[in-house]
Amino acid sequence: MKQYEERLVRLETQLAFQDDLLEQLNQQLVLQNRDTRLLQQQLQLLSSRFKELQQNTDNSGQQPSAADERPPHY
Template identity: 45%
Template sequence: MNEARLVELETKLAFAEDLLDTLNQTVVRQQAQIDLLQEQLRLLHRQLQDMRPDDARTLRDEIPPHY
């Protein structure tokens, strides 16, 4: 009976280790995606800042064209 219990525990451990490896790979992949998205957001923010003139706009520029 002890042998069967040991085999059962080893089997569960093998599945747990496989699951842990899969989850680690998922976390690494997601972190890479987050890093890429953050860099893209920084670039977009810089582009937006570059497109906006400092004080060249007036309130009249803010009025929608249908007025």
């Protein structure tokens, strides 16, 4: 009978650790989803800004200034 009690205690302990780990993983997933949404919003803003700058350059017929060009090491 004692061996069953010990086994039950081990299983309950293991279950408690697994529950804790599952909660930690869930919290990490929530944080990653939040970060992903933020990055997607930033990418959308940058994409919109880039398209706007491209249209302004195309409509004005001006060449990009030296400040807009890539440095020679690129």
